[in-house]
Amino acid sequence: xxxxxxxxxxxxxxxxxxxxxxxxxxxxxxxxxxxxxxxxxxxxxxxxxxxxxxxxxxxxxxxxxxxxxxxxxxxxxxxxxxxxxxxxxxxxxxxxxxxxxxxxxxxxxxxxxxxxxxxxxxxxxxxxxxxxxxxxxxxxxxxxxxxxxxxxxxxxxxxxxxxxxxxxxx
Numbered sequence: 468x469x470x471x472x473x474x475x476x477x478x479x480x481x482x483x484x485x486x487x488x489x490x491x492x493x494x495x496x497x498x499x500x501x502x503x504x505x506x507x508x509x510x511x512x513x514x515x516x517x518x519x520x521x522x523x524x525x526x527x528x529x530x531x532x533x534x535x536x537x538x539x540x541x542x543x544x545x546x547x548x549x550x551x552x553x554x555x556x557x558x559x560x561x562x563x564x565x566x567x568x569x570x571x572x573x574x575x576x577x578x579x580x581x582x583x584x585x586x587x588x589x590x591x592x593x594x595x596x597x598x599x600x601x602x603x604x605x606x607x608x609x610x611x612x613x614x615x616x617x618x619x620x621x622x623x624x625x626x627x628x629x630x631x632x633x634x635x636x637x
Contacts, residue, residue, distance in 0.1 A: 549559040
Protein backbone atom coordinates (compact mmCIF):
# COMPACT_ATOMS: atom_id res chain seq x y z
CA UNK A 468 0.00 0.00 0.00
CA UNK A 469 2.88 2.33 0.70
CA UNK A 470 4.14 1.88 -2.84
CA UNK A 471 0.76 2.94 -4.23
CA UNK A 472 0.72 6.04 -2.08
CA UNK A 473 4.18 6.97 -3.27
CA UNK A 474 3.21 6.39 -6.87
CA UNK A 475 0.10 8.51 -6.50
CA UNK A 476 2.00 11.37 -4.96
CA UNK A 477 4.66 11.32 -7.71
CA UNK A 478 1.93 11.16 -10.32
CA UNK A 479 0.26 14.15 -8.74
CA UNK A 480 3.54 16.00 -8.69
CA UNK A 481 4.20 15.21 -12.34
CA UNK A 482 0.73 16.25 -13.40
CA UNK A 483 1.01 19.42 -11.37
CA UNK A 484 4.31 20.19 -13.08
CA UNK A 485 2.90 19.53 -16.53
CA UNK A 486 -0.06 21.83 -15.97
CA UNK A 487 2.29 24.68 -15.22
CA UNK A 488 4.34 23.99 -18.32
CA UNK A 489 1.28 23.76 -20.55
CA UNK A 490 0.57 27.42 -20.06
CA UNK A 491 3.95 28.28 -21.53
CA UNK A 492 3.66 29.52 -25.13
CA UNK A 493 6.77 27.73 -26.48
CA UNK A 494 6.26 25.31 -29.37
CA UNK A 495 9.55 23.40 -29.00
CA UNK A 496 8.75 22.34 -25.45
CA UNK A 497 5.27 21.34 -26.57
CA UNK A 498 6.62 18.94 -29.18
CA UNK A 499 9.15 17.52 -26.75
CA UNK A 500 6.41 17.14 -24.18
CA UNK A 501 4.21 15.24 -26.59
CA UNK A 502 7.20 13.07 -27.51
CA UNK A 503 7.75 12.31 -23.86
CA UNK A 504 4.09 11.52 -23.43
CA UNK A 505 4.21 9.23 -26.43
CA UNK A 506 7.22 7.45 -25.00
CA UNK A 507 5.48 7.05 -21.64
CA UNK A 508 2.34 5.75 -23.36
CA UNK A 509 4.44 3.30 -25.37
CA UNK A 510 6.18 2.03 -22.27
CA UNK A 511 2.84 1.65 -20.51
CA UNK A 512 1.47 -0.34 -23.46
CA UNK A 513 4.53 -2.57 -23.47
CA UNK A 514 4.21 -3.17 -19.73
CA UNK A 515 0.48 -3.86 -20.05
CA UNK A 516 1.13 -6.14 -23.03
CA UNK A 517 3.75 -8.17 -21.21
CA UNK A 518 1.52 -8.36 -18.16
CA UNK A 519 -1.42 -9.54 -20.24
CA UNK A 520 0.83 -12.08 -22.02
CA UNK A 521 2.04 -13.39 -18.65
CA UNK A 522 -1.55 -13.51 -17.41
CA UNK A 523 -2.68 -15.44 -20.53
CA UNK A 524 0.19 -17.90 -20.14
CA UNK A 525 -0.65 -18.47 -16.48
CA UNK A 526 -4.33 -18.94 -17.28
CA UNK A 527 -3.46 -21.38 -20.05
CA UNK A 528 -1.19 -23.40 -17.80
CA UNK A 529 -4.09 -23.78 -15.37
CA UNK A 530 -6.88 -24.20 -17.93
CA UNK A 531 -5.30 -27.03 -19.93
CA UNK A 532 -5.01 -29.57 -17.08
CA UNK A 533 -8.47 -28.65 -15.82
CA UNK A 534 -9.91 -29.20 -19.30
CA UNK A 535 -8.13 -32.55 -19.58
CA UNK A 536 -9.50 -33.69 -16.24
CA UNK A 537 -13.03 -32.66 -17.21
CA UNK A 538 -12.78 -34.46 -20.56
CA UNK A 539 -11.54 -37.64 -18.90
CA UNK A 540 -14.29 -37.41 -16.32
CA UNK A 541 -16.90 -37.06 -19.08
CA UNK A 542 -15.55 -40.08 -20.95
CA UNK A 543 -15.41 -42.20 -17.81
CA UNK A 544 -18.96 -41.15 -17.04
CA UNK A 545 -20.07 -42.12 -20.57
CA UNK A 546 -18.47 -45.54 -20.19
CA UNK A 547 -19.71 -46.23 -16.67
CA UNK A 548 -23.19 -44.69 -16.96
CA UNK A 549 -24.84 -47.56 -18.91
CA UNK A 550 -23.73 -50.04 -16.24
CA UNK A 551 -25.22 -48.21 -13.27
CA UNK A 552 -28.58 -50.02 -13.53
CA UNK A 553 -29.20 -53.70 -14.14
CA UNK A 554 -31.57 -53.16 -17.07
CA UNK A 555 -29.25 -50.80 -18.90
CA UNK A 556 -26.27 -53.04 -18.17
CA UNK A 557 -28.09 -56.06 -19.65
CA UNK A 558 -29.12 -54.01 -22.66
CA UNK A 559 -25.56 -52.78 -23.13
CA UNK A 560 -24.14 -56.31 -22.83
CA UNK A 561 -26.70 -57.59 -25.34
CA UNK A 562 -25.70 -54.79 -27.70
CA UNK A 563 -22.01 -55.71 -27.31
CA UNK A 564 -22.81 -59.37 -27.87
CA UNK A 565 -24.71 -58.65 -31.10
CA UNK A 566 -21.90 -56.38 -32.32
CA UNK A 567 -19.34 -59.12 -31.63
CA UNK A 568 -21.52 -61.71 -33.40
CA UNK A 569 -21.89 -59.41 -36.39
CA UNK A 570 -18.16 -58.89 -36.60
CA UNK A 571 -17.52 -62.63 -36.30
CA UNK A 572 -20.05 -63.31 -39.06
CA UNK A 573 -18.36 -60.73 -41.29
CA UNK A 574 -14.97 -62.29 -40.64
CA UNK A 575 -16.35 -65.79 -41.27
CA UNK A 576 -17.91 -64.71 -44.58
CA UNK A 577 -14.71 -63.02 -45.62
CA UNK A 578 -12.66 -66.09 -44.75
CA UNK A 579 -15.06 -68.39 -46.60
CA UNK A 580 -14.98 -66.15 -49.67
CA UNK A 581 -11.19 -66.09 -49.62
CA UNK A 582 -11.06 -69.88 -49.24
CA UNK A 583 -13.47 -70.39 -52.16
CA UNK A 584 -11.47 -68.02 -54.36
CA UNK A 585 -8.21 -69.79 -53.46
CA UNK A 586 -9.76 -73.18 -54.22
CA UNK A 587 -11.09 -71.90 -57.56
CA UNK A 588 -7.70 -70.44 -58.49
CA UNK A 589 -5.97 -73.71 -57.56
CA UNK A 590 -8.48 -75.73 -59.62
CA UNK A 591 -8.07 -73.41 -62.60
CA UNK A 592 -4.29 -73.57 -62.49
CA UNK A 593 -4.41 -77.38 -62.10
CA UNK A 594 -6.77 -77.68 -65.09
CA UNK A 595 -4.58 -75.31 -67.15
CA UNK A 596 -1.50 -77.39 -66.31
CA UNK A 597 -3.28 -80.66 -67.20
CA UNK A 598 -4.41 -79.17 -70.53
CA UNK A 599 -0.86 -78.09 -71.34
CA UNK A 600 0.48 -81.56 -70.43
CA UNK A 601 -2.14 -83.23 -72.67
CA UNK A 602 -1.35 -80.87 -75.53
CA UNK A 603 2.39 -81.45 -75.14
CA UNK A 604 1.84 -85.25 -74.97
CA UNK A 605 -0.33 -85.20 -78.11
CA UNK A 606 2.20 -83.05 -79.94
CA UNK A 607 5.01 -85.37 -78.85
CA UNK A 608 3.08 -88.49 -79.87
CA UNK A 609 2.19 -87.11 -83.30
CA UNK A 610 5.80 -86.00 -83.84
CA UNK A 611 7.05 -89.49 -82.85
CA UNK A 612 4.49 -91.17 -85.18
CA UNK A 613 5.43 -88.89 -88.06
CA UNK A 614 9.12 -89.52 -87.50
CA UNK A 615 8.54 -93.30 -87.23
CA UNK A 616 6.53 -93.40 -90.45
CA UNK A 617 9.17 -91.32 -92.25
CA UNK A 618 11.93 -93.58 -90.95
CA UNK A 619 9.98 -96.72 -91.88
CA UNK A 620 9.24 -95.31 -95.32
CA UNK A 621 12.84 -94.33 -95.96
CA UNK A 622 13.98 -97.71 -94.56
CA UNK A 623 11.64 -99.57 -96.93
CA UNK A 624 12.87 -97.48 -99.84
CA UNK A 625 16.46 -98.22 -98.85
CA UNK A 626 15.63 -101.90 -98.43
CA UNK A 627 13.96 -102.13 -101.82
CA UNK A 628 16.84 -100.26 -103.39
CA UNK A 629 19.32 -102.65 -101.81
CA UNK A 630 17.24 -105.69 -102.87
CA UNK A 631 17.04 -104.39 -106.41
CA UNK A 632 20.80 -103.93 -106.52
CA UNK A 633 21.37 -107.36 -105.06
CA UNK A 634 18.98 -108.92 -107.54
CA UNK A 635 20.72 -107.14 -110.42
CA UNK A 636 24.02 -108.38 -109.17
CA UNK A 637 22.99 -111.96 -108.76
